[in-house]
Amino acid sequence: MKLFDKVFKFNGGIRAETKKNISTAQPIRKIPLPKKIVLPLRQHIGKLAKLKVDIGDEVLKGQLIAEADGNVSAAIHASTSGKITAIEKRLIPHPSGLPDFCIEISPDGKDQWIEKKAIPWKKIGLDKVNELLLESGIVGLGGAAFPTHLKLNNSKKAGALNTLIVNAAECEPYITCDDMLMREKTHELIQGIKLVHEILNVKESVIGIEDNKTDAINFIQHAIKKEKNISLQIVPTIYPSGDAKRLIYLLKGIKIPKGRRSSDYGIQMFNVATILAIYRFIEFGEPSISRIVTITGNLKSPRNYELLFGTPLKEIIDDAGGQIIKNDTFIMGGPMMGFKLPSIDVPVTKAMNCIISSEPAMIEEKKPVLPCIRCARCAEACPVELQPQELFWFSKSKQLEKAEEYNLFDCIECGCCSYVCPSNIPLVQYYRFAKSEIIEERHEYEQANIARERNEFRLQRLEREKLERAERNALRRAQSSSEEKTKLIDEKRKAIADAMQRIEKEDDKND
């Protein structure tokens, strides 16, 4: 195949030093069952899952222990068999650094599964498949952790899907979990692609992969040789080609406008790990309980691990030989879009695709931030075609309306602008700050509106009560004055009657 023969190049992007080979030298490894499994109730985008167990309950591997709360949520399953020994707030791997509710399981060592049943998806129809996917706890495993059943739902609404795009670009430097999955689980992955292809009823499936994954490319090319409707499209290694909109443009030349979904254009996209999770659920009845995670950087033995959700990260870092140079700085995700972990005393979650122990080069003295020289390199690098330098000025000077006007919320926080900036300005940090300020302002405005509405309602109620009271008093007064009149008339009538009686008596006497 000729490289890039059908690729549409998007604007900007960068060729970052990738450092992927650090973690691909060894095969994917599993570690023994940990002593404790800690499963956060929030491992996804959306509402916290609802508890289905109590302390002391015995659970089996794959058993539902927290169900999705509504449509935008994801279920949590026991990743091994054992006893629930705690339900409390623990530190979780999240940028906020705040603790959240978790379920602790003390494994019984048997690792005993629930009764697993394949899903007869052809018989039960797409609605039921969707319902079951909601129960499966599968979320996008590329790092976004968006509940997968919602994508299938959108596909169904859109009706006319024609293309499944399999996101195998994995463009962040250092991350190799998808690469290793494609190398070691090629057959299962292709089975998964065929299954999702059939479920979505599309005409073609295209696997979009960067040209730096030569082993995976060879394995996949070999595996799809006889597949008529599945193709592999190699794209150049330019960050962020794994971003959904960038990959769709690279492969199809279609720009998905703001507020629209790819399904509106007949396209649905899943990451390779998500495809594999769907396959294991439909084919074997296995809910989402594990994933492949890249553990890399400043470690003695960096590699990829297949890990149960809830496994303590510290045990994995120890298994990888620990840090070469101690610095306690760990990043979750890639160096471009990831965040610093508050601690390594956190469990593996669905969104955890990579942990990087910071290398000396990554934590070297920060270069001094210099004034913006208006060189426009950031604009050239921006894949969303924004004007990062203008966004920087507006964010810095808190001209938030102007920042919104310049499409601040279209920024995907890819970090390309910061990467190329010769003045070392941490541009993305300014955008994140401005976004959070705007969200906070909106929240305050909404809260103020709610408070104003409540106050208006209270004043209306007080006014209404005052009027009702006045009406009641007037009625009472009217009633009492009419009673008074009647009493006076009765008294007068009685006085007349008495007088008449007296006159009649006087007359009788005189007769």
Ligand code: SF4
């Ligand atoms: S790259 Fe940096 S210095 Fe150049 S215009 Fe953008 S913000 Fe300014």
Ligand code: SF4
């Ligand atoms: S972080 Fe935002 S502004 Fe900067 S290059 Fe990426 S999309 Fe553009």
